[in-house]
Amino acid sequence: MTQFCLSFQNFRLHQRKAHTSEAGINNSLADVTRMTWKRIGLQGITTQDFKTTYLSLSGYEAVLAWFEDIDVNLKTVLNYTKNFMQFMKYINIDMDLLLVSNDQREYNRLTCLQVHISNMRSGLDSGVFELHKRQMNSKPMPPTPTEVKWVLAVAKADFYKGMDELRKKDDSGPILTKTRIAFINRYITAYLCLGQGIHVGEAENMYSSEFQAAYNGEWMLSDRGEPHIVVHVANHKTNVTQDCRIALNPYWTDNFDLYFRYLCTIIFRLKNPTHPYFFTQSDGHHFRKVSDWIKKLQKQYKVPKITSSTARCSWVERRPEAHRE
């Protein structure tokens, strides 16, 4: 029986032609690899030695059984299956393998396998739907905004202290300690993600220029009648459609302005960074992994862990139906 080597480079190439992002390709390739390697007894086999004959229905069922064993969420199983199906589809149309002409028998076998997996996938689909319905019915209320913002309240005194240090500084001399800078970064991004319910990605990818533009622009009145500025985060690294508007009242505008004038400018000058992001680490690098830092902040102040996603649920829950979107 003819067996074929399969290079994952071909799969990558194929995905790139379909304009899939590099991260997306890595993601699905990792899923496929786990799916095919970890449970079909292929441990120790390199991708170069891979043969299509290794794919089988019993292998797929073994994977399902394994997932059941380790109690993986059904949605994840479905996700893996989707990726696996895409992988198989690719094999059957792969120009290097040319199964249709080179090995009609193997081509038919894989087509048959695809149909089987497609059927099982339908079962997974309805299972996920049921799961979703049940989850929606028994979904607990998200924490109240007060609970969400609890960490901001308990850390407020320290934050004041940090900002006072900043206020007293001129723009020369050494910057604050790295611990203090990290704390200020954590606190302000926690305010954005927990206090305003924005995505962590927006805090991470906000540009200095976006704050400046808002700061130099017009002040607006909020629905409560107090003046505030709106930072429109549009230059989003990951997804343009995920823009957001950050509304800052005078208190936060003052803090953001201090941050911008002292931390940003001093660190920029000393560390000569090459990026334009608003939040800056003491080493001049881009402040990222906001969700990790929020977690650490909550741990440090011994308050319950609440993620930015949960915070969004909390804020959405308290909006009129019409405004939720």
Add this chain to the structure above:
DNA sequence: CTCTCGGTGTATACGATCAT
């Protein structure tokens, strides 16, 4: 000098969102 902690990279599970 030692050791804490800020920060990085990677793998994995899975929720969210886009296009159709």
Add this chain to the structure above:
DNA sequence: ATGATCGTATACACCGAGAG
């Protein structure tokens, strides 16, 4: 609605600057 893809949350090992 559905399939495909993107983004987030989390765990963990590791590095190294700099606080004490």
